[in-house]
Amino acid sequence: MEGFLQALAAGLLIGAVYGLMCVGLGLIFGVMRVINFAHGDFMMLGMYAAFYLFTAAGVQALFGNSVGPFVAILLAGPALAVFGYFVHLALISHVSGTRTASLEGEGHYAQLILTLGIALILQNGGLIVFGSVLASIRTPLSSSAWELGLTSDISVFINKARGIDALVSLAIMTLLSLLITRSRIGKSLRAAADNPTAATYMGIDVDRAHRVAFALGCGITAIAGGLLATNYPFHPFVGLEYVIVMYAGVVLGGMGSIIGAFWGGMTIGLVQQMSTLILPTQLQNAAIFVVFLLIIFFRPQGFFGRMVERT
Amino acid sequence: MLQFRSMLPAIIFTVAYAVVSLSVSNSYYQLVLTLVPVWAVFGLSWNLLSGYTGLISFGHAAFFGIGAYTTALGQIYFDLSPWLLIPVAAMLGGIAGLLIGFPTFRLQGHYFALAMLAYPLAILYVFEWLGFQEVTLPMKRDAPIAYMQFADPRIYTLVALAIMLATIILTKIIEQSRFGMALLAIKQNEAAAEAAGINTLAWKLRAITLSGAIAAAIGAFYAQVLLVVTPQSVFGMLVSAQALTVAMFGGVGTVWGPVIGSVILIPLAETLHAEAGARIPGIQGVIFGFAIICVILIAPEGLFWKLRDLLRKRPSLKAATVPDASQPAKAAVTPFPAPRKRAATSEVVLEVRNLSRSFGGLKAVQDVSFRLHKNEILGIIGPNGAGKTTLFNLLNGFLRPDQGEVLIDGRNMSGQRPHVICEAGIGRTFQVMRPFLRMSILDNVVVGAYVRAKSEDEARKLAADAVARVGLSDVADRVAGELSTKELRLMELARALAGQPRILLLDETLAGLGHGEADEVVAVIQQLARDGITIAIIEHTMQAMVRLVDRFVVLDHGAVITEGEPEVVTRDNRVIEAYLGKKWVAHAAH
Numbered sequence: 023m024e025g026f027l028q029a030l031a032a033g034l035l036i037g038a039v040y041g042l043m044c045v046g047l048g049l050i051f052g053v054m055r056v057i058n059f060a061h062g063d064f065m066m067l068g069m070y071a072a073f074y075l076f077t078a079a080g081v082q083a084l085f086g087n088s089v090g091p092f093v094a095i096l097l098a099g100p101a102l103a104v105f106g107y108f109v110h111l112a113l114i115s116h117v118s119g120t121r122t123a124s125l126e127g128e129g130h131y132a133q134l135i136l137t138l139g140i141a142l143i144l145q146n147g148g149l150i151v152f153g154s155v156l157a158s159i160r161t162p163l164s165s166s167a168w169e170l171g172l173t174s175d176i177s178v179f180i181n182k183a184r185g186i187d188a189l190v191s192l193a194i195m196t197l198l199s200l201l202i203t204r205s206r207i208g209k210s211l212r213a214a215a216d217n218p219t220a221a222t223y224m225g226i227d228v229d230r231a232h233r234v235a236f237a238l239g240c241g242i243t244a245i246a247g248g249l250l251a252t253n254y255p256f257h258p259f260v261g262l263e264y265v266i267v268m269y270a271g272v273v274l275g276g277m278g279s280i281i282g283a284f285w286g287g288m289t290i291g292l293v294q295q296m297s298t299l300i301l302p303t304q305l306q307n308a309a310i311f312v313v314f315l316l317i318i319f320f321r322p323q324g325f326f327g328r329m330v331e332r333t
Numbered sequence: 334m335l336q337f338r339s340m341l342p343a344i345i346f347t348v349a350y351a352v353v354s355l356s357v358s359n360s361y362y363q364l365v366l367t368l369v370p371v372w373a374v375f376g377l378s379w380n381l382l383s384g385y386t387g388l389i390s391f392g393h394a395a396f397f398g399i400g401a402y403t404t405a406l407g408q409i410y411f412d413l414s415p416w417l418l419i420p421v422a423a424m425l426g427g428i429a430g431l432l433i434g435f436p437t438f439r440l441q442g443h444y445f446a447l448a449m450l451a452y453p454l455a456i457l458y459v460f461e462w463l464g465f466q467e468v469t470l471p472m473k474r475d476a477p478i479a480y481m482q483f484a485d486p487r488i489y490t491l492v493a494l495a496i497m498l499a500t501i502i503l504t505k506i507i508e509q510s511r512f513g514m515a516l517l518a519i520k521q522n523e524a525a526a527e528a529a530g531i532n533t534l535a536w537k538l539r540a541i542t543l544s545g546a547i548a549a550a551i552g553a554f555y556a557q558v559l560l561v562v563t564p565q566s567v568f569g570m571l572v573s574a575q576a577l578t579v580a581m582f583g584g585v586g587t588v589w590g591p592v593i594g595s596v597i598l599i600p601l602a603e604t605l606h607a608e609a610g611a612r613i614p615g616i617q618g619v620i621f622g623f624a625i626i627c628v629i630l631i632a633p634e635g636l637f638w639k640l641r642d643l644l645r646k647r648p649s650l651k652a653a654t655v656p657d658a659s660q661p662a663k664a665a666v667t668p669f670p671a672p673r674k675r676a677a678t679s680e681v682v683l684e685v686r687n688l689s690r691s692f693g694g695l696k697a698v699q700d701v702s703f704r705l706h707k708n709e710i711l712g713i714i715g716p717n718g719a720g721k722t723t724l725f726n727l728l729n730g731f732l733r734p735d736q737g738e739v740l741i742d743g744r745n746m747s748g749q750r751p752h753v754i755c756e757a758g759i760g761r762t763f764q765v766m767r768p769f770l771r772m773s774i775l776d777n778v779v780v781g782a783y784v785r786a787k788s789e790d791e792a793r794k795l796a797a798d799a800v801a802r803v804g805l806s807d808v809a810d811r812v813a814g815e816l817s818t819k820e821l822r823l824m825e826l827a828r829a830l831a832g833q834p835r836i837l838l839l840d841e842t843l844a845g846l847g848h849g850e851a852d853e854v855v856a857v858i859q860q861l862a863r864d865g866i867t868i869a870i871i872e873h874t875m876q877a878m879v880r881l882v883d884r885f886v887v888l889d890h891g892a893v894i895t896e897g898e899p900e901v902v903t904r905d906n907r908v909i910e911a912y913l914g915k916k917w918v919a920h921a922a923h
Contacts, residue, residue: 057443059574113626117633130389132633135581138574139625146618154614258615262570266454273447308458311451318448322440 027178029295031170035180037291038188039249041284042195043264044271046243048283051272053215053235056118057130059137061243061268062261063144064102068244069251069260070148071098073157091161092190095248099241106240110233113140118232141261148258158255159248187249194245195284198238202280211235215278243268270314276324285325289313339509343501343588347494354490363486364558365603369595370490370497371555372579376591377500378547379576382540384585385513387520388438392449393576395433395456396426396545398568400552402460405468405562408480415481419553426549427542434541438534441523450573457568470560481557489558496554497592500547504588507543511783511792516540518769518780520586525767528729530755530784530832548576582628584635593636598625680707681743682867683728683759683836688737688747690727697723699891701737705836710862711869712882712899716912720891721871722764725838729761730754741836755784760829761838764871767825770814774805774824777813782831792831799831800824802864803857819850823857830861837861839870843877851877875903887911 047061075081076094085093117132163182171177202208213221214231222228247264250256271290275282290310297309318324354366375397383389400422407418437448473480483489507513515536518526527533556562566572576591583594601624605617632639683705690698698720705711713721726732728739730751739747741757749757760781769777778796786792800809803823808816813824822842829837839858843851855877862868872878878885878899885902887895889911895902902908 051443055443057446113630116630131581131585131635132629134389134577135629136626138578139622139629142618142622142625146615146622149615150613150619266450266570269447269450273444277443302462304462305458308455308462311455311458315448315451315455318440318444319436322444 024176024178025299027176029299030292031178031180032184033292033295034288035184035188035291036295037288038191039184039246039287040267040271040291041287042191042249043243043246044268044275044283044287044290045195045198045280046239046241046246047268048239048272048275048277048280048286049211049235049242050239052278052280052283053211054118054232055277056114056133057137057269058114059134059265060141060144060261061137061239062263062265063141063148064106064240064261065243065247065264066148066256066258066261067105067144068098068102068240068247069159069256070152070157071101071244072248072251073159075101076159087160087162091159091248091252092186094159095190095245095251098248099245102244103237103241107233107237109140109240110236114236115229115233145259145261152258154257156255156257157251159251161252164252181253183252187252190249191246194242198242199281207231207234267310270310274314274317274324276326279324279326282324282326289317340502340505343498343505346592347498347501351491351494354494355487357487360486361607363490365600367486367490367493367558368603369599370493371551371558372575372599373592373595374493374497374500374551375548375576376579376583376595377497377504377588378544378551380580380585380588380591381504381507381547382544383577384580384587384590385508385516385520386537386540388441388537389446389577390449390544391446391570391573391577392433392452393544393548394453394568394570394572395449396429396548397552397555397572397576398453398456398460398564399429400426400549400554401556401562401567402465402468403549404553404556405470406465408470409468414479415553415557416479419550419557422553423546423550426552427546429549430541430543430545431538433545434538438537438541450570453568453573454570457564460564460568466563468562470556470562482560493554493558496551501588501592503543503547508588511789512536512539514776514780515783517586517772521769521771522767524731524751525763525769525828526780527751528731528755528761528763529781529828530752531780532750532752578625581635582625584637584639587637590635590637597636678707681705682707682741683869684738684740684743685728686738686740688724688727688739689735690723690732691735696891698727698734701888701891701893703886703893703896705867705869708862708865708867709884710858710867710882712878712885713869713871713888714875714878714885715888719888719911721888722840723891724888725761725840725871728754728838729759752784755832755834758833758835759838760832760834760836762822762825762829762840762842764840764844768813768816768821771812773810773812774816774820774827775800775809777824778827778831780831781828784832795833796827796831799827802830802861803827804853818845819854822846822854826854826857826861830866834866836867836869839868841871843872855881879903 043065047058050056050058050061072091072095075097076091081094081097082090084090113136114133117136161183163186167179167181168185169177169179202211210221210226210231211234213224213226214228218228221231267290271286272283273286274289275284275286293310293313294306297306301309350370354363357363357366375393378396379390379393403422403425404415404418407413407421408415433449433452437445440448473482477483515526515531518529518531519533519536523533552567556567579594579598580591581594582598583592584590602617602621605620609620610617628636681704685704686702688698688701689696701724713724715721723732727734727747730749730753733748737747738745741754741759746754746757769780775796778799779792782792782795782799786795797806797809800806803826805820805823805827808820813821816824826839826842842858843854846854858868858870858881870878870882882899885896885899886893887902887905887908894907894911895905
């Protein structure tokens with residue numbers, strides 16, 4: 023029982039961060055319908071950005087070891103958003119959005135291989151710049167825990183850093199929902215996602231909406247990456263490990279649904295942690311993919327997706 | 334020997350490659366020369382499924398890895414020769430393809446692509462858990478040939494080349510057969526292919542089975558060349574990505590794409606790895622990434638298509654969608670108006686009984702019943718959203734009815750798949766045109782002929798015949814992407830005709846046409862009716878229809894509000910109300 027509750031708690035905490043990570047990708051995928059293979063590597067950059075902001079840019083000196091990492095992580099978001107904005111402007115916009123009408127398969131082939139190329143550059147460039155040594159954002163909170171005594175003999179331990187990670191994820195998620203539903207730019211994003219052609223007729227600059235979505239998606243995933251980095255060490259090729267989790271989460275949630283991507287990521291986190299109760303650790307990841315396959319066979323549109331078919 | 338001639342470039346290329354590789358004695362360079370055809374074959378296997386059907390697979394490593402572990406484990410545990418294990422691997426890969434394809438083909442587009450990603454990764458972790466982290470193939474010094482462990486590395490290259498040539502020839506044969514045409518049709522428009530009588534699921538399963546078999550065979554050979562297998566090196570995401578990279582870089586949907594991609598990228602990657610990577614680890618990946626990005630920005634569809642376009646100076650699709658004004662009007666247009674009463678009989682060929690279908694709360698079609706008599710032209714009209722297209726989708730099997738029956742020659746066919754209904758003699762066209770844009774008009778139409786034709790020649794003949802009947806013979810060789818709206822409408826008509834249907838369902842065939850153009854199409858339809866085809870046509874504009882049809886069925890809000898001869902129907906108050914609103918009924922009465 024205690025083991026179950028402990029796994030559940032761990033699943034919920036990591037799930038919240040996975041959820042945020044998936045939301046970043048889901049935003050890009052939902053709005054642009056581009057499969058971005060490099061997204062895990064953008065997250066890797068976010069991790070390193072947070073790392074260097076914390077250690078080298080004076081955040082550690084200013085805010086100390088407990089608050090500092092989270093300040094650095096939040097700053098990494100905008101940094102990566104700017105980076106994403108320019109990557110879209112310089113590269114991805116050439117094979118996506120309104121320019122793809124004349125390409126075979128709406129440019130999907132070109133997008134795939136382009137983002138693969140970007141992934142290669144980021145991974146190997148990262149290796150050159152950051153080196154292959156494992157890095158991590160150390161905070162004293164990573165190694166201390168709150169004890170929640172549920173009854174006299176059952177208590178659940180919550181790692182402080184993970185607890186704060188989950189709270190930050192939820193806060194960012196709330197802010198993003200407000201931005202998407204309330205603001206003008208959020209509305210244009212939703213319009214561009216729903217029907218790009220109609221959005222163009224309504225005077226929405228679809229390419230600009232794509233760029234904003236891409237930047238926003240990169241920023242959000244960078245924050246999620248920074249949060250993960252408080253507990254998991256990372257290296258320049260870490261993106262490969264996460265990009266698959268991200269896609270599984272986005273598809274589970276239903277393409278085009280932002281909130282769906284969050285729940286998709288949450289599901290992955292829960293499956294991953296709960297599977298440790300019955301399966302050997304090595305099969306944790308296999309369990310994720312089996313559950314993923316089962317869910318999409320029974321509900322191909324995901325939790326929150328719609329099946330839209332136009333004849 | 335047209336077949337042989339089309340294989341000639343592949344044979345010449347293979348022989349030239351073999352000659353070059355025989356002159357290389359350095360064993361490292363020889364390994365690179367072996368890996369080029371290996372990855373080319375892997376790219377070809379991916380291309381066979383994803384290039385031709387358009388269903389992108391991120392999971393081809395599943396097959397590759399199954400093959401690799403088959404040779405490795407087969408030798409370790411059963412002491413079998415790779416000469417035997419490679420065919421066994423191919424068989425296992427084929428079975429895996431079938432097992433994976435059957436459930437996964439229910440998914441479409443991105444969902445399919447991403448679901449495929451899950452298979453190799455799930456298998457990867459299982460193999461790690463089973464303890465096959467690093468499997469080394471046993472050395473067989475006593476019988477090197479029998480165990481494919483050649484002292485001379487050049488022999489590996491020759492074997493790889495032989496596999497590559499075989500794969501190219503196989504792909505070419507498929508490309509030129511109805512298999513290839515079916516796959517291309519699926520890629521360009523799956524729904525249209527299904528409606529044209531192609532059993533899309535069956536063809537897709539054949540494609541993934543074959544593709545899996547080839548990928549597994551080359552994976553098996555790869556293990557034999559490297560003699561070491563790890564889960565990451567054969568099931569990893571980078572392996573799946575390798576197939577995509579060589580195929581997309583070179584060009585998708587052609588045998589040459591993966592070959593070109595592999596010939597350029599593999600040596601480039603290996604040389605960079607050896608030369609630059611030794612000095613600055615990682616620089617090779619950066620340069621490689623830049624190279625890919627630059628090429629793909631210049632040639633988004635791959636090198637092969639870019640080169641071909643440059644050589645042929647093919648007008649781009651954009652320019653082609655502008656209607657061609659210089660096109661002279663067809664001379665052979667039947668004069669208008671044609672005699673309206675043909676020998677419409679009382680024999681019922683299609684009967685619809687109490688057909689209903691809802692989407693959530695919306696009753697798109699409710700309790701619709703009507704009969705289609707042999708050799709009549711029935712107009713199905715109604716305002717936008719009346720349920721006309723949904724009705725057709727129910728008739729040709731795109732949708733299953735919630736209730737009711739569709740009887741074709743007295744047999745209940747409701748709920749059958751579209752290609753079955755097409756076989757039963759019902760052809761259809763689409764409101765939103767669904768041409769196979771990259772194919773010529775004739776090829777577009779050939780796809781529709783397969784449902785009746787037994788041989789390739791017969792299909793060509795039926796197609797040419799259908800093209801002639803709609804008056805497009807002069808432009809039959811042009812690519813569909815270059816046609817005007819009217820020509821596309823006629824081409825869709827020809828595609829439906831090529832399957833020699835007895836009943837044609839035409840969905841807004843006149844939409845988007847100018848007056849003169851509509852008249853030409855109407856003339857073609859009338860001729861078809863005189864030739865004995867029964868026609869049901871949807872329109873929401875009355876004008877052209879009044880002169881064309883024998884009888885109207887009028888739909889509104891999914892239900893039949895009236896039916897009868899044009900003169901009667903157009904004066905019916907309910908019809909006027911449905912079209913124009915209540916207040917016009919009073920006007921019309923005066």
